Amino acid sequence: MERLKAILKWSGIVLGSLIVLFVAAVYARHDRTFDSPYPKITASTDSAVIARGKYLVNGPAHCTGCHFAPEDMAKAAAGEEVPLKGGFAFQLPFGVIRTPNITSDKATGIGALTDGEIARVLRNGVFPDGRAVFDFMPFHDLSDEDLTAVISYLRTLPPVHNPVVNREVNFMGKAVSAFLITPVGPSAVPPRRVTPDSTAAYGKYIAHSIANCVGCHTNRDLMTGAFVGPSFAGGFSMPSDVMPELTFTTPNITPDPETGHIAQWTEEVFLHRFRQGVQIPGTPMPWGSFKNMSELEVKALYRYLQTVEPVKNKVEKVVQKTESN
Ligand code: HEC
Ligand code: HEC
Structure with a gap:
């Protein structure tokens, strides 16, 4: 009996310490950063490139389907062009993730980011500050030309001042970030160009x-x-x-x-x-x-x-x- 009590006491202490260590590790690691190279992508001012970007953003790549503000939801769902000022919320088991403002506003949008920083978010899943992006966006294997087109079009979007709290995650969310989420990158060397046709x-x-x-x-x-x-x-x-x-x-x-x-x-x-x-x-x-x-x-x-x-x-x-x- 005494022996059992001692075992229980010690296992309780061990378990307790493990929990403390786990909590400490979650807090230390949930903001961890990753090294990742900047793709060599430079925005263009060529009107054909911008037109392709506009088509991708409002069409097949459906950026508009996520980076809209809540008040523009009906328009975005109908496929209309709306300001990409962000704020739409995904309610997940581990917290709320809101889409960032991706207009060219310098303070609250992506106007102050370099082409390489934006390209790295989309291709390598790494934020400008080095944190891993939750893998909502499937563009890791986008061709160089299409990635260039998308960024070139984003550069033309008028700045809209709209601060968005991007993440409000609970402890589980922090634990997920700390241990499970690492940047998702391309599955192979991305193609330089893929020609649109009906094949x-x-x-x-x-x-x-x-x-x-x-x-x-x-x-x-x-x-x-x-x-x-x-x-x-x-x-x-x-x-x-x-x-x-x-x-x-x-x-x-x-x-x-x-x-x-x-x-x-x-x-x-x-x-x-x-x-x-x-x-x-x-x-x-x-x-x-x-x-x-x-x-x-x-x-x-x-x-x-x-x-x-x-x-x-x-x-x-x-x-x-x-x-x-
Ligand atoms: C964000 C998730 C999501 C994405 C991305 C998505 N689908 Fe769907 N799809 C669904 C869901 C959920 C349904 C069922 C509800 C509905 O019909 O809208 C569906 C339904 C469909 C249907 C049946 C429609 C009908 O009227 O019966 C087709 C066909 C389809 N998807 C094809 C595609 C193709 C092709 C793509 C890529 C271009 C795609 N889906 C991308 C979630 C998705
Ligand atoms: C399925 C929804 C979805 C789609 C589609 C989508 N995004 Fe995102 N995007 C997000 C979410 C959610 C985040 C924030 C992720 C996080 O917090 O880890 C994000 C983050 C970003 C960021 C980082 C912004 C910053 O401030 O660092 C950029 C840039 C971006 N998206 C651009 C785009 C572009 C361009 C497209 C279309 C080619 C696109 N997104 C399509 C959901 C989406």
């Missing part, structure tokens, strides 16, 4: 490196973002950011004849669907921005999705009431 190869580039189709239509761990299911087979559930009472599950968009949601769709049906915009209110899919995609790119996407591995995965319901816990 499956270009569709693959949009689906993986610009529009993030793969990031939502593949099952993932909501906490770490790790991919846990076959690509494009759907089944990834997420509460709606704008209507938290609804939880969405992405459909299987592989060409599996039985369970593939779009297996019977012709190219015409697919094109028409992308012109329609939001059909289910609260959907996380940025249909508004995608509505602005060119016919060429939507066709390329369709052609690419025909070539992905068919996977059997029946997704019963794409929208359900969020279970309260």
Whole structure:
């Protein structure tokens, strides 16, 4: 009995000390910084480059679908151009993350950052101060030309003064930053240029490196973002950011004849669907921005999705009431 008490006492002390050490480590590490080179990207004032950037930002890359202010939500969801002054909030289990102001305002936007600093956020997932970016943005493999185009367009945005508190995370969020979050960078040396055309190869580039189709239509761990299911087979559930009472599950968009949601769709049906915009209110899919995609790119996407591995995965319901816990 005495021995048991002694063991319990000592294990209590050990556990207590471990917790203290863990808490101390979380506080010491949650702001940790990373070394990462600045991509050699320089903004251009060429009007064709800026036009390509504008198209990407308001179309397939859907920056507008996230970096809008709450009062502009309806317009952003409809695919209209709105000031990219930030403030839209993602409610996550570990806290609130708001999109930063990415207008050219020097004090509250990105006007004071260098081209290399902005390029490093998008390509290497490292903030100007060295902290890791939470991996919301899928642009690590964007070509040099497209990254240049995006930054060149951002430079033309009129400054809007709008201070945003980017992160308000709880202890779990700090622990996640301290131990789980490291910068996500390119999967290979990014291409210098990928020429827009209607081929499956270009569709693959949009689906993986610009529009993030793969990031939502593949099952993932909501906490770490790790991919846990076959690509494009759907089944990834997420509460709606704008209507938290609804939880969405992405459909299987592989060409599996039985369970593939779009297996019977012709190219015409697919094109028409992308012109329609939001059909289910609260959907996380940025249909508004995608509505602005060119016919060429939507066709390329369709052609690419025909070539992905068919996977059997029946997704019963794409929208359900969020279970309260
Ligand atoms: C899915 C939502 C989403 C999309 C789409 C998105 N962003 Fe972001 N962006 C965020 C979030 C959230 C953060 C803050 C991340 C964090 O706190 O770790 C951020 C951070 C940034 C930053 C860092 C700003 C700073 O002050 O350091 C830049 C620059 C940026 N985004 C630019 C863009 C551009 C350009 C696009 C389109 C090509 C884009 N974003 C698309 C959500 C998004
Ligand atoms: C932020 C997450 C997200 C991204 C990014 C995303 N989707 Fe979706 N997608 C969803 C969700 C959730 C649904 C189900 C609700 C709906 O239909 O809006 C959906 C539905 C669909 C549907 C079925 C629509 C219908 O009317 O039945 C198709 C097709 C589709 N997505 C294709 C794509 C393609 C192609 C891309 C990339 C260009 C993409 N998605 C990017 C989340 C996403």
